[in-house]
Amino acid sequence: MTTVIMRTTARVIVPIILVVAVTLFVEGHNLPGGGFIGGVLTTTAFAVIYLAFGLDFLERGVLGRDVEPGKEPSRDRVVVAYRRLFEYGLAIAVLSGLVPLLFDRPFLTQTFVELEGVPIYDHVELASAVAFDLGVYCVVVGGLLTILSVVGAE
Amino acid sequence: MIGSVPATALAASPPVAESQLVIAPLLIVLVAAVGSLLFGRWTRARIGVSLLGGAAYAVAVAAIDWYIVLAPSAPGAATYQVGGWPAPFGITLVADGLSAFMLTMVAILGVASLVFSTRVLPEIDRRSYYFPLFHFLALGVTGAFLTGDLFNLFVWFEVMLMASYIFVAYYGGPQHTRAAFWYVALNLLASAVFLLAVGGIYATTGTLNMADLSRRLADPAAYGIDPRSVLGLYGLLLSVFAIKAGLVPFQFWIPTAYRAAPPQITALLAGATKKVGIYAIIRLSFTVFADAPVAVDLTVPGTGLAVAGNSPLPFVGAVLFVMAAASILVGGLGAVGRESIEGVLAYSSIGQVGFIAVPVAIAATTTSPELRQFGIVAALVYALNHTLAKGLLFLAVGAVRTATGTSSLSDLGGLAGRSPPLAISFFVGALALVGIPPLSGFFGKFLVFDVAARAEAPSVLALLLAGSLLTIAYATRTWNRSFWGARTAAVEEATTDSVQLAVLGVLAAAIIAVGVGFEPVYEFADAAAEAALDADAYVDAVDPADASDVDLEAGGEGGETGGEHE
Numbered sequence: 001m002t003t004v005i006m007r008t009t010a011r012v013i014v015p016i017i018l019v020v021a022v023t024l025f026v027e028g029h030n031l032p033g034g035g036f037i038g039g040v041l042t043t044t045a046f047a048v049i050y051l052a053f054g055l056d057f058l059e060r061g062v063l064g065r066d067v068e069p070g071k072e073p074s075r076d077r078v079v080v081a082y083r084r085l086f087e088y089g090l091a092i093a094v095l096s097g098l099v100p101l102l103f104d105r106p107f108l109t110q111t112f113v114e115l116e117g118v119p120i121y122d123h124v125e126l127a128s129a130v131a132f133d134l135g136v137y138c139v140v141v142g143g144l145l146t147i148l149s150v151v152g153a154e
Numbered sequence: 155m156i157g158s159v160p161a162t163a164l165a166a167s168p169p170v171a172e173s174q175l176v177i178a179p180l181l182i183v184l185v186a187a188v189g190s191l192l193f194g195r196w197t198r199a200r201i202g203v204s205l206l207g208g209a210a211y212a213v214a215v216a217a218i219d220w221y222i223v224l225a226p227s228a229p230g231a232a233t234y235q236v237g238g239w240p241a242p243f244g245i246t247l248v249a250d251g252l253s254a255f256m257l258t259m260v261a262i263l264g265v266a267s268l269v270f271s272t273r274v275l276p277e278i279d280r281r282s283y284y285f286p287l288f289h290f291l292a293l294g295v296t297g298a299f300l301t302g303d304l305f306n307l308f309v310w311f312e313v314m315l316m317a318s319y320i321f322v323a324y325y326g327g328p329q330h331t332r333a334a335f336w337y338v339a340l341n342l343l344a345s346a347v348f349l350l351a352v353g354g355i356y357a358t359t360g361t362l363n364m365a366d367l368s369r370r371l372a373d374p375a376a377y378g379i380d381p382r383s384v385l386g387l388y389g390l391l392l393s394v395f396a397i398k399a400g401l402v403p404f405q406f407w408i409p410t411a412y413r414a415a416p417p418q419i420t421a422l423l424a425g426a427t428k429k430v431g432i433y434a435i436i437r438l439s440f441t442v443f444a445d446a447p448v449a450v451d452l453t454v455p456g457t458g459l460a461v462a463g464n465s466p467l468p469f470v471g472a473v474l475f476v477m478a479a480a481s482i483l484v485g486g487l488g489a490v491g492r493e494s495i496e497g498v499l500a501y502s503s504i505g506q507v508g509f510i511a512v513p514v515a516i517a518a519t520t521t522s523p524e525l526r527q528f529g530i531v532a533a534l535v536y537a538l539n540h541t542l543a544k545g546l547l548f549l550a551v552g553a554v555r556t557a558t559g560t561s562s563l564s565d566l567g568g569l570a571g572r573s574p575p576l577a578i579s580f581f582v583g584a585l586a587l588v589g590i591p592p593l594s595g596f597f598g599k600f601l602v603f604d605v606a607a608r609a610e611a612p613s614v615l616a617l618l619l620a621g622s623l624l625t626i627a628y629a630t631r632t633w634n635r636s637f638w639g640a641r642t643a644a645v646e647e648a649t650t651d652s653v654q655l656a657v658l659g660v661l662a663a664a665i666i667a668v669g670v671g672f673e674p675v676y677e678f679a680d681a682a683a684e685a686a687l688d689a690d691a692y693v694d695a696v697d698p699a700d701a702s703d704v705d706l707e708a709g710g711e712g713g714e715t716g717g718e719h720e
Contacts (some may be wrong), residue, residue, distance in 0.1 A: 087188075087194070090188050101174075106173075106177075106178055106234065108236050110237065111236045
């Protein structure tokens with residue numbers, strides 16, 4: 001799959017996919033989208049990179065690390081990072097659900113504030129559900145990328 | 155159990171609001187799961203967080219038992235609206251007598267299995283996801299017992315299944331992968347059927363909140379519902395719950411899955427997730443669907459047997475009875491010829507669930523309210539006995555494997571002399587299955603026979619008797635082959651783990667304690683059965699709003715509606 005066409009296409013579409021993913025994530029609490037679909041789309045961007053440049057590209061090409069050849073895929077440093085992203089994402093989601101208990105509200109209660117007069121945007125709506133969504137996003141990205149890179153290496 | 159504490163000291167109002175007690179077990183398990191995941195790199199911290207979570211869970215369940223169900227001034231049921239959204243729109247959690255009874259069984263066995271796990275695990279894999287998954291399994295079971303929403307029940311089933319898939323495939327050998335494949339394939343099919351039925355019920359009745367569903371089905375004309383189609387959809391649900399409970403003809407996944415999973419997890423699968431199936435059958439049949447006016451008229455050709463009535467219950471009872479009878483026979487006959495201890499116990503589980511389902515079936519078909527409640531009580535007491543005894547026996551399999559490296563009957567023999575504490579615990583568990591006084595199993599079996607006798611059904615009595623004889627046959631055979639006789643080489647070199655034996659001892663003591671001090675247990679089961687049958691009280695506790703009464707704008711403000719039900 002690592003043809004010139006594939007690599008050139010990947011350079012163009014990966015940024016677009018990531019921007020769309022972030023857009024879906026940001027407006028997800030109120031409009032179609034959300035942490036799950038944003039996370040899946042982000043994973044697709046990574047999958048395209050893996051297909052076009054190979055499994056070690058992220059470590060060697062982007063992070064500039066040395067990669068030992070016959071290493072165990074699940075001990076790969078990128079995979080460890082993915083796994084940690086999954087763990088922290090789960091923690092963020094659960095904590096965001098627990099915060100309302102401090103304010104004597106039921107588990108998972110959400111609220112929002114509307115900010116007026118913000119530069120450029122003017123009107124911004126900040127929802128507490130974004131914190132939960134961020135957790136879901138991290139869980140999806142971390143979980144799917146762990147599966148993708150470990151199973152892909154095997 | 156809690157009744158022995160001076161009532162005056164505890165009768166005061168609970169330390170936190172009742173509604174917060176309802177969600178406490180769920181949150182504790184959730185935090186324990188995340189905590190053990192985050193501390194995954196440090197074995198001691200991971201085990202510490204897990205044990206702390208288990209202890210806190212037990213305390214939370216005990217608090218629910220006392221403050222919501224058993225205390226003299228207890229309300230009997232308490233609800234929690236997740237996220238502050240009012241019923242029937244939001245997710246309702248309901249803790250009543252039935253949920254509390256089930257949670258108590260899970261808490262006892264869950265903590266025992268958790269402590270046991272800490273002594274088995276380091277040998278398998280020090281850096282595994284075992285403990286987070288263990289907590290997620292407990293989370294799914296707890297959520298299923300507490301939820302008051304049909305779709306949410308589906309979600310908790312999935313949480314429970316996801317964790318159990320991995321446990322069935324945990325050892326990663328060919329037979330484990332094969333068992334997991336079967337298990338996953340069957341349960342995906344069951345989940346699809348479940349979802350289909352849930353979608354159908356929503357399309358027919360316009361609600362999935364169980365209390366709202368119960369209210370609407372009791373008066374279908376007022377809501378423009380055709381209750382006949384709901385009966386068919388409930389038939390689909392019943393098949394899903396029967397798969398979870400492992401009733402014949404859906405029993406075939408049990409032997410392979412139970413043999414493949416680690417024994418301390420199998421203890422939970424048999425003791426807790428199976429009971430979720432039983433719980434769902436009892437809750438939905440008696441609390442939710444019982445009052446739907448559906449004319450049922452079934453006759454078995456050639457025998458003159460007939461069930462009829464103006465409720466789905468006779469239909470449920472008839473179906474359940476056929477499945478239960480087949481389970482008792484298939485499980486009992488299958489268990490007699492197995493070649494490993496866990497094989498015997500897996501088939502025994504099929505038969506024992508039949509013993510739990512028979513009184514439920516009688517309760518569903520009878521017209522007498524007393525017998526109906528008594529039938530549920532018998533089923534619950536038997537379920538408690540099965541959880542304790544089967545949990546103990548599966549943990550004993552784990553202890554035997556740790557000690558000897560095998561659990562195959564042909565490689566074992568003379569364990570009784572090698573490790574008397576292990577033998578005594580196993581003996582108590584086996585006798586509880588058989589039903590010898592003064593153990594918990596005696597009362598379980600006695601009540602089931604009593605229900606059949608009061609229903610004046612001699613054929614049912616004969617069936618129960620045959621099942622009991624089979625139980626005696628396989629229990630004595632397993633005992634003779636593994637604990638008596640000449641010591642084999644594996645047994646000669648056995649070294650037992652003291653903590654594992656202590657866990658077995660505590661469970662054995664619990665079995666004896668339930669049998670000796672049976673009175674409070676019976677009262678608890680009676681309260682649970684009353685809660686299961688009193689649909690009006692359930693609806694009142696949840697108090698779902700009518701769609702027309704609710705100002706939807708108020709719900710949209712999120713936090714604003716949170717304070718009203720504290």
